[in-house]
Amino acid sequence: MTSATAPVVRTVNLVKIYQNGGVPVPAVRGVDLTVEEGEFVAIMGPSGSGKSTLIHMLGGLDTRTGGEIWLDGTRVDTLSESAWAVLRRKKIGFVFQFFNLVANMTVADNVELPALLAGASAREARRRREELLDALGLTGRADAAPAQLSGGEQQRVALARALANQPRLLLADEPTGNLDSRHTNDVLRLLGQVHAKGQTIVLVTHDARVACMADRVINLLDGQIVDDADITPRRSRSRGSAWDVIELHG
Numbered sequence: 022m023t024s025a026t027a028p029v030v031r032t033v034n035l036v037k038i039y040q041n042g043g044v045p046v047p048a049v050r051g052v053d054l055t056v057e058e059g060e061f062v063a064i065m066g067p068s069g070s071g072k073s074t075l076i077h078m079l080g081g082l083d084t085r086t087g088g089e090i091w092l093d094g095t096r097v098d099t100l101s102e103s104a105w106a107v108l109r110r111k112k113i114g115f116v117f118q119f120f121n122l123v124a125n126m127t128v129a130d131n132v133e134l135p136a137l138l139a140g141a142s143a144r145e146a147r148r149r150r151e152e153l154l155d156a157l158g159l160t161g162r163a164d165a166a167p168a169q170l171s172g173g174e175q176q177r178v179a180l181a182r183a184l185a186n187q188p189r190l191l192l193a194d195e196p197t198g199n200l201d202s203r204h205t206n207d208v209l210r211l212l213g214q215v216h217a218k219g220q221t222i223v224l225v226t227h228d229a230r231v232a233c234m235a236d237r238v239i240n241l242l243d244g245q246i247v248d249d250a251d252i253t254p255r256r257s258r259s260r261g262s263a264w265d266v267i268e269l270h271g
């Protein structure tokens with residue numbers, strides 16, 4: 022039951038309690054979060070407040086202890102791991118806090134892989150890859166292996182990979198955490214472009230400049246939302262594919 026009007030993300034009393042040698046560690050404690058199509062939500066909060074745990078659960082990378090997760094009107098917290106894998110491939114682009122590039126594949130192959138898995142032609146996947154690497158200042162690094170890149174370069178490759186598939190939902194955990202200001206600007210510009218075209222984004226950040234681009238900033242403290250502020254009036258956005266703007270870019 023997918024509905025066109027359902028929020029892209031909805032959580033109901035979402036809870037995650039880790040067990041640390043028999044000691045319960047509550048990481049997320051009853052989060053109710055709704056993200057509408059086209060919204061850009063920044064999640065902030067101190068280290069250990071549950072930001073990564075929350076965003077991992079939204080991408081099915083960690084299981085919940087309690088509560089519900091709905092994506093596009095479909096309940097997903099009950100899905101099996103393999104069903105999650107299919108859903109992620111179809112709908113979600115994920116930038117991890119620690120990159121997770123495939124070590125024995127080139128930068129180009131890392132970025133093209135999600136689009137190829139989703140059924141794009143080799144030519145199309147290559148075109149998207151070239152445009153994204155270009156937008157992120159990585160044109161010359163396409164044939165490098167991830168280990169030959171700096172942390173900041175790897176991070177930008179991870180963002181290119183997450184966007185390559187024109188995902189319904191972009192989830193990003195500190196996508197500028199390792200970047201200098203110039204490359205942060207590249208990332209901000211790209212996020213702004215895809216957002217302007219309707220890309221739904223939920224990202225974790227410590228960087229006020231990144232948060233400033235968001236429509237909403239959510240503050241987590243000890244696993245709970247303590248503040249949820251709309252910082253920009255809702256703009257009316259084109260419902261075109263987030264990809265259109267990248268196409269124009271090239």
Ligand SMILES: Nc1ncnc2c1ncn2[C@@H]1O[C@H](COP(=O)(O)OP(=O)(O)OP(=O)(O)O)[C@@H](O)[C@H]1O
Binds near residue numbers: 039048067068072
């Ligand atoms: N695999 C795990 N096992 C046990 N406890 C965990 C695990 N992962 C996270 N935690 C605990 O859950 C809490 C939330 O961690 P989380 O990684 O979500 O924080 P964060 O807000 O992303 O922090 P940071 O800003 O440092 O990335 C912390 O107390 C952390 O120690």
Ligand SMILES: [Mg+2]
Binds near residue numbers: 074118
């Ligand atoms: Mg984290």
